[in-house]
Amino acid sequence: EVQLLESGGGLVQPGGSLRLSCAASGFTFSTYGMSWVRQDPGKGLEWVSSISDSGSLTYYADSVKGRFTISRDNSKNTLYLQMNSLRADDTAVYYCAKAWSSIDYWGQGTLVTVSS
Amino acid sequence: DVVMTQSPLSLPVTLGQPASISCRSSQSLVHSDGNTYLNWFQQRPGQSPRRLIYKVSNRDSGVPDRFSGSGSGTDFTLKISRVEAEDVGVYYCMQGTHWPRTFGGGTKVEIK
Numbered sequence: 001e002v003q004l005l006e007s008g009g010g011l012v013q014p015g016g017s018l019r020l021s022c023a024a025s026g027f028t029f030s031t032y033g034m035s036w037v038r039q040d041p042g043k044g045l046e047w048v049s050s051i052s053d054s055g056s057l058t059y060y061a062d063s064v065k066g067r068f069t070i071s072r073d074n075s076k077n078t079l080y081l082q083m084n085s086l087r088a089d090d091t092a093v094y095y096c097a098k099a100w101s102s103i104d105y106w107g108q109g110t111l112v113t114v115s116s
Numbered sequence: 117d118v119v120m121t122q123s124p125l126s127l128p129v130t131l132g133q134p135a136s137i138s139c140r141s142s143q144s145l146v147h148s149d150g151n152t153y154l155n156w157f158q159q160r161p162g163q164s165p166r167r168l169i170y171k172v173s174n175r176d177s178g179v180p181d182r183f184s185g186s187g188s189g190t191d192f193t194l195k196i197s198r199v200e201a202e203d204v205g206v207y208y209c210m211q212g213t214h215w216p217r218t219f220g221g222g223t224k225v226e227i228k
Contacts, residue, residue: 101212
């Protein structure tokens with residue numbers, strides 16, 4: 001059974017940093033691209049970033065480019081999202097998702113709140 | 117960026133009746149590999165999204181056969197043949213052909 005377990009969310013002040021983690025199990029992690037998708041509470045879905053299976057290719061939404069960094073550790077079956085220079089409009093539930101063209105599994109999400 | 121336009125925004129449906137959601141893209145979603153990466157997701161209240169349909173018309177394992185996807189190029193449709201109470205939620209289309217990936221704004225299905 002595929003499982004994606006996010007962690008690392010919380011309350012942070014504007015301008016601060018957070019690192020999200022996603023522990024994956026139930027599939028061969030190193031053979032799949034992975035993605036982060038976020039959702040403002042009560043609003044729609046926004047793709048944030050994706051990374052290839054090896055980690056050599058990364059893609060970002062314009063809204064986070066230069067501030068967020070996606071990475072992965074295939075030896076630990078873990079996906080990361082380093083978020084710097086956080087702003088109020090980054091407040092959202094962040095989902096880890098398997099694959100990048102046809103996302104097929106989602107984690108339960110972790111809430112990031114950016115507020116003073 | 118590819119804009120995904122869903123309609124309607126809200127869809128009140130009588131139990132047992134059909135429902136149809138439209139998703140239009142601002143560019144063709146045919147990938148250079150020949151596939152069309154158009155996905156449909158269901159998000160029930162308080163839950164994470166769940167994929168229903170991938171590559172336009174392929175139903176995921178465990179998805180009831182009352183759900184079907186169709187379309188090509190820039191025009192796609194998700195149909196529910198007979199709406200059941202468990203189908204209440206928000207439905208999103210998403211394109212996985214072009215970077216950045218983009219989602220439709222969502223269609224809220226509710227029971228009349």
